Amino acid sequence: MEIVPVPAFSDNYIWLVHDQASGETALVDPGDAAPALAEAERRGWTIRQVWNTHWHPDHTGGNLRIKEATGARISGPASETIPGVDVPLGEGDEVRIGEHVGRVIAVPGHTLGHIALVFDAERVAFVGDTLFAMGCGRLFEGTPEQMYESLQRIVALPDETRLYCAHEYTLSNARFVAQAEPANSAIAERLKQVERLRAGGEITLPTTVGEERETNSFVRVSTWQQFAELRTAKDSFRS
Numbered sequence: 001m002e003i004v005p006v007p008a009f010s011d012n013y014i015w016l017v018h019d020q021a022s023g024e025t026a027l028v029d030p031g032d033a034a035p036a037l038a039e040a041e042r043r044g045w046t047i048r049q050v051w052n053t054h055w056h057p058d059h060t061g062g063n064l065r066i067k068e069a070t071g072a073r074i075s076g077p078a079s080e081t082i083p084g085v086d087v088p089l090g091e092g093d094e095v096r097i098g099e100h101v102g103r104v105i106a107v108p109g110h111t112l113g114h115i116a117l118v119f120d121a122e123r124v125a126f127v128g129d130t131l132f133a134m135g136c137g138r139l140f141e142g143t144p145e146q147m148y149e150s151l152q153r154i155v156a157l158p159d160e161t162r163l164y165c166a167h168e169y170t171l172s173n174a175r176f177v178a179q180a181e182p183a184n185s186a187i188a189e190r191l192k193q194v195e196r197l198r199a200g201g202e203i204t205l206p207t208t209v210g211e212e213r214e215t216n217s218f219v220r221v222s223t224w225q226q227f228a229e230l231r232t233a234k235d236s237f238r239s
């Protein structure tokens with residue numbers, strides 16, 4: 001399974017997923033059709049499926065145009081309004097590309113119906129706007145308790161699991177957690193690395209469960225109340 005980032009808008013990533021064996025291609029969270037279609041065409045890949053993690057327009061805005069252009073089948077959370085949806089997904093459902101199977105887990109908090117797709121055998125998860133490298137999504141619909149539990153589900157995956165997040169927010173997050181945990185040397189080290197990458201305009205994703213357990217304060221706290229305090233502080237943080 002080959003996974004390619006397609007930058008969109010100012011800081012979104014649409015993930016282009018290709019299975020060499022079957023020749024199938026899927027798109028995760030195409031907020032904008034044009035860059036995703038262009039990248040697939042450049043690689044000679046035909047998009048057969050779209051997988052949405054939640055309803056926000058910067059994740060689903062390209063659905064209809066992609067469906068029109070390619071006939072792709074659209075899957076997304078059953079409890080949310082997803083443009084052009086064919087396959088409603090909920091906890092315990094599966095998505096497939098070739099022989100690869102992704103398990104759907106419910107991760108409410110950023111939105112109430114937010115889902116993540118976990119490919120256990122490949123050690124890959126698409127986490128949308130739930131977990132970001134060294135951070136997490138804002139709580140637009142859910143409670144801090146829900147979001148804390150959702151994040152804990154994600155970091156309960158094996159350490160080497162690669163997490164594909166939907167935004168390039170790592171630098172701002174790194175600066176925030178460096179203040180939240182000034183004595184954490186793994187955070188200090190990663191901040192330097194992220195500064196170098198971003199200075200060169202490079203992507204900082206995917207991250208891994210192991211890295212997040214070491215450097216993401218939002219998953220390192222022990223209670224949802226501590227998580228809530230941290231999330232409130234980040235909401236007003238200007239890096």
Ligand SMILES: [Zn+2]
Nearest residue numbers: 054056110129
């Ligand atoms: Zn969102």
